[in-house]
Amino acid sequence: MDVSRRFFLAASAGLAAGASVAKIPDVQAASKTVLRVKTRQIEVEGKAVTRYGIEQNDGTFGLFLNDGEPFNVQLVNELNVDTLVHWHGMEEPWRQDGVPYLSAPPIKSGGSMEYQFAALPTGTRWMHSHFGLQEQNLLAAPLIIRDKAEQAEDAQEVVLFLEDFAWRSPEEIFAELRKPKPAMSMSKSSSDTGKSDGPDLNDVDFDAYLANDRTLDDPEIIAVEKGGRIRLRVINASASSEFTVDLGAVQGSLVAVDGNPVQPVSAQRFPLAIAQRADIMLTMPADGSAVPVLALGEGRKLQSGIILRPKGAAVAMISAKTETEGPRVELEQEALLRAVTPLKKRQVQQIIPVDLTGFMSSYIWNMPIHGQAGMPAVVEESQRVELVLTNKTSMSHPMHLHGHSFQVVEINGTRFNGAMRDTIMVPPRMTVTVALETKNPGLWAFHCHNLYHLAAGMFSTMAYREIPDSN
Structure with missing residues (x-):
């Protein structure tokens, strides 16, 4: 997603046909941003499918703010079920945190709730449902608060929003996971006393991985400048999948994790656990060639991604299926990271x-x-x-x-x-x-x-x- 255009997708495809929702109140307050939780249609492997989403009135997917702007939001529930949204990575007042029954009751169908607090910390954040299993139905979106240095830098901002997708409902997936396993599988039991033959990498066999709501058979192709600098904001919004972000032959510089600046670490691959974010600076090739940015599923022969394409660059087809499994997401790179602004030295109480x-x-x-x-x-x-x-x-x-x-x-x-x-x-x-x-x-x-x-x-x-x- 090239957010310089302030659009994530042409999400105006909007409400699915036949969706039943209560009457939604009109919100007139110009100072507020209205976020609507709604159903929408996307295409996966050539098939139309209805899932959830969070959009502004103009179709913008999620919320983009600059440092100093307040978080002033009216969240409107256009679904025919209850919901509530958590502002992941924010340090908001706890009653506005968006956890049903813990911080606030859920929002009923046709209802709304107002949120107002300082938009801190700055950086790459995101939002998602904390109600039941709705997150698996893609009820999530970016939440970006650009600090002053990011606003001034000579770089194009691109958001890569990663999710996992299944044709089955989340309830079906969870019911299958809860079924008792045969005795022979006990050797792979995860317990606080038993031993394992090795790490279990995945709970769920997903049908596809999505990058900005699309699969690699029809990836988002983002227009960029030849030799231009890119701030790539990667958000792992998956329900149950870890990824490795792969830049191929291009060297990137990891400059922030979970929205928080770190001393730069150069690499071509960056591990990303569920819910984590990575800001990666990269420079497009001087020869004007396109750069695929791929997300390799941990332990799966499956990937997704986007294409950064200068004008006139050829774009090769890339399969969503891979010959080898995606790398295990571990902590080697984590051990190299150093905060730009660490906690002050203090005795632990x-x-x-x-x-x-x-x-x-x-x-x-x-x-x-x-x-x-x-x-x-x-x-x-x-x-x-x-x-x-x-x-x-x-x-x-x-x-x-x-x-x-x-x-x-x-x-x-x-x-x-x-x-x-x-x-x-x-x-x-x-x-x-x-x-x-x-x-x-x-x-x-x-x-x-x-x-x-x-x-x-x-x-x-x-x-x-x-x-x-x-x-």
């Missing part, structure tokens, strides 16, 4: 152990805190807290804390001043420690961002001892 546990055989997942299932991580305001995340299973878990940014400070016993993030992947049988400042009182969701792990129990909260009564 509280260390909170969080075990990531579960059984693949019965598909039950948990995250006991202080060894107690169902226990929140209880903190006090103005503390330096470290969360010690220990994965005792054979699957990776991308762990997300709402309302806060944290710094990665330790991987498997090795301390370092790593990146600032809001989502960190914890690979099988590994321990990752993150540090944060408790400066945003509330009752915050804390969970695995694999949608099906969350739904099967890997969800908790971080609770301040004193929680504000209102916004």
Whole structure:
């Protein structure tokens, strides 16, 4: 998506035929941005399909702001079911966080809700439903807040929004995952006591991967300048898939993760766990050739992507199927990252152990805190807290804390001043420690961002001892 045109897709294809929605109130407040949660039609492998989406009145997919502009939004539910949207990576007041029944009740069909807070932190964020399994039905969109340096840089901004797609409904997928497995599969059980033959890379066999709502049989081709500089904002908005972003022969420079600036790291491939984001600077070839930007599915012979094309450049057909499986997403590159603005040095007031546990055989997942299932991580305001995340299973878990940014400070016993993030992947049988400042009182969701792990129990909260009564 070339957001210099302020469009993501020609989403004005709009509501699916026959959709039944309640009457929607007109919103006249000029100072507000209206975001409408609605059904829409996209095309996957040549077939039309109805899914959800979040659009502005003019069809713009998601929300794009500049530093200093307020987050002033009216969210209107045009679906025929309840919904609520979470502003992922923002440090909003907790009652505006968008987690049903925790921060606010869901929005009824035909209803709306208003949000107003400082649009911070700046950077590549995103938005998605936190209601049931709606995220798998593509109820997600970009949320970009450009800082002043990004507004001034001589670079074209391109958003690559990655999602996984299945013809089956999310409910069918989840029901299949919850079915008891045969005894012979117990050797691949993910448990806090049992051993595994090796990491389980995927829960779900998806039918396609989408890049800006399209597959590689009909990819989005974005017009760019020969030799021009690009800020590529990649968002892994998938429900249950990790990717490696592949620039082919082009060298890129990773300059931000989860919207937060890092000391540049040069590479041609960049791992991206579920819910993570990567800002990659690259320069188009001087010879005017096109550059495919591919997303390789972890452990799958399946990919998606977009094409960056200067005027007149030839574009070769690229298959969505690959001969080899996509690379395992691990933490080697994570260990190289250093925050541009790390946390200030300070004594740690509280260390909170969080075990990531579960059984693949019965598909039950948990995250006991202080060894107690169902226990929140209880903190006090103005503390330096470290969360010690220990994965005792054979699957990776991308762990997300709402309302806060944290710094990665330790991987498997090795301390370092790593990146600032809001989502960190914890690979099988590994321990990752993150540090944060408790400066945003509330009752915050804390969970695995694999949608099906969350739904099967890997969800908790971080609770301040004193929680504000209102916004």
